[in-house]
Amino acid sequence: MPDQDPAAETARRRARISRSRVATRLAERPLRDLGVLGAVALLGATAAFGGLEPAEVEEVAPLVPGTTTTAAPLEVTVDRVLWTGELPGAYLEGEGNRWIAVTATVTSTHTESLYATELDDAVALIDVPGLVKEPELGTDRVSASTVLHVLDGSPLGPVQPGLTYEAVFLFEQRGDVEPPTDATVALVGRTWRSWSWQSGEAWLDPAVVARATLPAREAVDSTEEDA
Amino acid sequence: MTGSAVLRRAGAGALVVAALALGQVVRTSLPADSLIAAPYERAGDVGAPVVMRYATVQATGVDGSTVIDDAGSALTTPGVWVVVPLTVTAHGEPRRLGYAALRAADGRIFRADGNRSSFETGTVQTGLTRTATLAVELPVEAAAGAELLLALDATTDTRRDDMAVIDLGITREMAETWAGRTDAVAVPTSADAPVATP
Numbered sequence: 243m244p245d246q247d248p249a250a251e252t253a254r255r256r257a258r259i260s261r262s263r264v265a266t267r268l269a270e271r272p273l274r275d276l277g278v279l280g281a282v283a284l285l286g287a288t289a290a291f292g293g294l295e296p297a298e299v300e301e302v303a304p305l306v307p308g309t310t311t312t313a314a315p316l317e318v319t320v321d322r323v324l325w326t327g328e329l330p331g332a333y334l335e336g337e338g339n340r341w342i343a344v345t346a347t348v349t350s351t352h353t354e355s356l357y358a359t360e361l362d363d364a365v366a367l368i369d370v371p372g373l374v375k376e377p378e379l380g381t382d383r384v385s386a387s388t389v390l391h392v393l394d395g396s397p398l399g400p401v402q403p404g405l406t407y408e409a410v411f412l413f414e415q416r417g418d419v420e421p422p423t424d425a426t427v428a429l430v431g432r433t434w435r436s437w438s439w440q441s442g443e444a445w446l447d448p449a450v451v452a453r454a455t456l457p458a459r460e461a462v463d464s465t466e467e468d469a
Numbered sequence: 470m471t472g473s474a475v476l477r478r479a480g481a482g483a484l485v486v487a488a489l490a491l492g493q494v495v496r497t498s499l500p501a502d503s504l505i506a507a508p509y510e511r512a513g514d515v516g517a518p519v520v521m522r523y524a525t526v527q528a529t530g531v532d533g534s535t536v537i538d539d540a541g542s543a544l545t546t547p548g549v550w551v552v553v554p555l556t557v558t559a560h561g562e563p564r565r566l567g568y569a570a571l572r573a574a575d576g577r578i579f580r581a582d583g584n585r586s587s588f589e590t591g592t593v594q595t596g597l598t599r600t601a602t603l604a605v606e607l608p609v610e611a612a613a614g615a616e617l618l619l620a621l622d623a624t625t626d627t628r629r630d631d632m633a634v635i636d637l638g639i640t641r642e643m644a645e646t647w648a649g650r651t652d653a654v655a656v657p658t659s660a661d662a663p664v665a666t667p
Contacts, residue, residue: 353576353577353578354577354580355578355586357583391585393546393547394544396584396585397584397585399585400583402548402579402605402608403577403578403579403607404548404577405547405548405606408547
């Protein structure tokens with residue numbers, strides 16, 4: 243039975259004029275079949291060049307203090323969350339502000355040195371009120387203002403491959419806000435891939451890989467703790 | 470259009486796609502890009518000058534510990550510090566070496582351009598020599614057999630230009646001895662080398 247669709251009728255007439263049997267057969271197929279054929283052709287063509295990119299599903303694991311978590315290119319073991327006022331080697335922007343400190347050990351698994359770009363946001367805070375630093379663009383997480391090496395108080399960088407550093411990630415909080423009794427800590431991992439718009443590769447696409455709400459308390463002098 | 474003409478066109482299209490796919494396979498399988506962009510390595514040893522297009526460099530020693538005194542700040546490492554004093558003589562125009570790193574035997578790169586691991590020559594005037602000291606922290610097992618890499622470009626672009634590669638002669642025994650030291654090795658700031666008086 244001839245199809246009532248005028249567009250299909252036009253296509254068949256043109257096919258008959260061109261005397262193409264292939265075009266005639268294609269024009270007589272339902273449109274949904276042509277869509278399937280088109281998808282098959284697309285997959286076949288892209289397969290020759292590595293295929294289409296898989297859709298990534300973000301999986302966020304629970305962050306457990308004392309347990310090592312991979313936040314590529316780092317392996318991070320979070321210890322505790324503390325808050326304090328003055329801290330040697332760290333300088334508050336506002337008078338009366340305080341530091342929220344997340345202590346952790348970090349080890350780089352990369353084959354070259356890492357810098358602030360990959361380190362500062364490896365440990366982030368979420369939904370902690372009064373943080374001076376703005377959240378990362380398009381996210382609700384705030385990266386550290388500075389990261390110090392615990393052994394000598396120096397700013398940590400570059401992070402050398404294979405070394406395990408005792409680090410403290412510092413987040414400045416306004417003094418007019420109550421100190422936190424808990425804080426949501428997130429570990430952020432990246433993907434090693436090529437740039438989309440220039441040559442070369444880098445650690446890109448930061449995404450939360452683990453998170454948990456941990457208790458926070460005021461830091462006390464270690465000598466007082468020993469006493 | 471006849472059926473045979475359609476088949477000929479389809480076949481030509483398939484050949485084009487196949488050629489493109491083959492080219493992609495060749496390009497991604499062979500390290501052509503990295504070979505074309507590789508620096509020109511100029512090898513040397515501690516105590517011997519390494520002459521490059523833009524400067525002559527010479528490592529005058531090598532030392533190590535778990536602590537360094539960097540301009541009055543004591544820096545402690547979880548691994549081992551490797552400290553290398555150098556002289557740098559500029560050729561052609563004032564130079565400032567922007568790239569310095571240790572390359573371990575397994576290929577890992579430990580850069581010296583931060584708050585901790587560092588190397589700063591300052592501007593070396595044409596024909597003059599400055600002394601500068603490199604300090605890099607790395608795992609103990611990576612120090613043995615490590616080479617010192619020095620190049621010009623501050624943006625870390627080391628492609629297609631000279632790079633000094635100096636064998637520091639570090640043995641495993643030396644690295645393990647340094648890993649047990651707690652006395653600080655001094656890392657002096659860069660300065661003009663004293664001019665020899667006749």
